[in-house]
Amino acid sequence: MAFRFRPPSNALLFGLVAGWSALLVSCVITQRSILMPPQIAGATFVGSDSCVKCHANITSGFHDATHARLELKGDDGKPKNVSCESCHGGGSLHVRAGTRETILNPKVSPDTCLQCHPNTRAEFNLPHTHPVLSGKIACTHCHDPHQGEALKDGGARALVAQTNATCAKCHPAQSGHHTFAHEAMREGCVSCHSPHGSVNDKMLKARGNALCYQCHFQNQTADTAIIHGGVNHAGNVIRGTCWSAGCHEAVHGSNVNSSLRY
Numbered sequence: 001m002a003f004r005f006r007p008p009s010n011a012l013l014f015g016l017v018a019g020w021s022a023l024l025v026s027c028v029i030t031q032r033s034i035l036m037p038p039q040i041a042g043a044t045f046v047g048s049d050s051c052v053k054c055h056a057n058i059t060s061g062f063h064d065a066t067h068a069r070l071e072l073k074g075d076d077g078k079p080k081n082v083s084c085e086s087c088h089g090g091g092s093l094h095v096r097a098g099t100r101e102t103i104l105n106p107k108v109s110p111d112t113c114l115q116c117h118p119n120t121r122a123e124f125n126l127p128h129t130h131p132v133l134s135g136k137i138a139c140t141h142c143h144d145p146h147q148g149e150a151l152k153d154g155g156a157r158a159l160v161a162q163t164n165a166t167c168a169k170c171h172p173a174q175s176g177h178h179t180f181a182h183e184a185m186r187e188g189c190v191s192c193h194s195p196h197g198s199v200n201d202k203m204l205k206a207r208g209n210a211l212c213y214q215c216h217f218q219n220q221t222a223d224t225a226i227i228h229g230g231v232n233h234a235g236n237v238i239r240g241t242c243w244s245a246g247c248h249e250a251v252h253g254s255n256v257n258s259s260l261r262y
């Protein structure tokens with residue numbers, strides 16, 4: 001049994017088969033995800049409306065959340081919104097009892113999220129990652145499950161400066177104000193770092209100088225000239241990368257040098 005993602009309405013439809021036991025057998029591979037909600041023994045899905053009475057603090061901000069439109073087909077054949085339960089498991093026992101034991105709370109565990117986001121799991125299995133699978137930090141440090149775009153602070157599609165603010169909470173040194181800021185920071189930390197993980201050291205998006213050439217094209221004006229930032233780099237003997245060869249160590253910004261040295 002699986003949720004099915006319907007691209008046009010951004011809703012999930014849980015369809016056809018009754019009972020959750022067939023979960024693994026019939027998981028639907030959607031355009032982007034295999035979607036598997038958690039299960040609670042003996043509980044059925046009652047719909048997000050039934051959570052409002054006791055959790056108004058959470059439901060009030062939920063309507064425009066990324067995960068607010070997950071549906072399954074109810075007994076009457078009509079789609080029913082089961083968004084809350086898609087992360088917390090079927091709520092029928094819990095709405096009656098109101099006890100912790102009757103509902104799931106993923107807390108800092110990434111497991112629930114990863115069941116529906118298998119591509120993300122693959123990223124966290126790369127050699128250099130944020131320590132999420134080891135439980136040191138959680139998906140919810142960067143993604144809010146209960147309100148707004150799941151990409152916290154607006155995320156990828158909104159102001160990148162705000163995504164940087166999410167990173168800044170734990171990495172103030174790289175995010176802080178610099179007298180000579182590297183303009184790359186305006187496009188965000190994610191212009192150079194893959195936030196989940198990467199094959200490259202420091203979770204860099206590209207290896208070596210290719211990282212910098214994303215934006216600083218190798219401008220060959222004459223056969224012999226290699227121009228970066230208006231400066232001819234031809235003839236420079238580089239041992240290492242643009243930032244490790246003793247030239248632009250201050251990739252995040254510098255307080256002393258406009259060419260991002262030191």
Ligand code: HEC
Nearest residue numbers: 050051053054084085088091094095098099100103104105
């Ligand atoms: C009749 C009131 C009531 C309804 C309806 C209700 N809850 Fe709860 N819920 C509670 C109470 C009370 C607690 C806290 C229990 C405690 O502190 O021991 C709680 C706790 C929780 C927790 C935290 C569990 C934990 O281990 O920390 C989650 C998650 C949760 N509810 C989800 C839901 C969802 C999803 C729905 C709708 C399907 C829902 N609740 C409907 C009363 C309710």
Ligand code: HEC
Nearest residue numbers: 048051055058059062067083084087105106107108140145
């Ligand atoms: C995308 C997954 C997801 C969805 C959808 C979701 N939650 Fe949660 N919820 C979580 C996670 C993860 C936590 C644990 C957060 C933490 O501890 O940092 C949580 C925690 C909670 C808690 C415990 C809060 C506390 O302070 O201990 C309650 C209650 C709760 N959710 C209710 C709801 C209700 C009601 C809905 C629907 C309106 C909902 N959730 C939708 C993932 C989700």
Ligand code: HEC
Nearest residue numbers: 005032033035036037086087112113116139143145150151
């Ligand atoms: C029941 C399945 C399900 C669960 C559980 C789930 N998600 Fe999602 N999530 C989706 C669907 C469906 C979408 C929207 C369509 C898509 O991007 O595949 C989505 C979208 C997202 C997005 C936005 C993606 C984008 O491209 O804009 C983020 C971020 C996200 N989820 C993170 C989480 C996190 C963190 C958790 C756990 C707290 C979680 N999800 C749990 C199904 C789920």
Ligand code: HEC
Nearest residue numbers: 110113114117120130132138139142151156163190195196
């Ligand atoms: C350190 C912060 C951070 C953590 C921890 C994190 N994410 Fe993300 N995630 C991001 C950022 C930033 C983006 C936007 C990436 C971009 O714009 O290139 C993103 C994007 C996504 C997307 C959209 C699709 C994609 O890959 O671009 C999904 C889905 C997602 N994250 C799920 C998760 C899940 C599930 C977890 C936990 C297992 C998690 N994330 C942990 C920061 C984080």
Ligand code: HEC
Nearest residue numbers: 130131136137141166167169170171189190193195202203
């Ligand atoms: C909740 C805290 C937290 C948030 C938020 C966070 N990080 Fe991290 N970050 C960590 C931890 C913990 C490590 C691992 C440090 C270690 O292992 O020494 C880390 C490691 C890194 C590293 C690799 C450092 C190394 O030595 O290999 C980079 C790069 C990084 N984070 C970038 C980011 C970016 C970009 C964002 C925003 C999308 C972000 N972080 C958000 C906690 C966080």
Ligand code: HEC
Nearest residue numbers: 164167168171174175184185188189191192193202243251
């Ligand atoms: C122009 C590309 C670029 C951008 C943008 C960028 N970084 Fe980096 N970052 C790097 C490079 C290159 C390194 C490796 C530096 C080294 O090995 O000395 C690095 C290293 C790091 C480290 C590891 C530091 C250490 O000493 O091990 C962290 C943490 C980090 N960056 C966080 C961030 C955060 C947070 C942002 C956004 C505010 C960000 N970066 C934006 C290129 C960038």
Ligand code: HEC
Nearest residue numbers: 183184187191211212214215229242243248251258259260
């Ligand atoms: C996301 C795009 C982007 C990336 C990636 C990027 N830069 Fe930049 N960088 C800029 C922009 C924009 C400027 C300001 C305009 C200019 O000088 O070209 C700049 C300016 C600079 C300057 C200052 C030039 C001067 O003297 O005025 C240096 C040095 C620099 N970058 C080095 C690097 C290095 C080293 C890397 C790789 C670690 C890198 N950049 C990656 C966008 C980027």
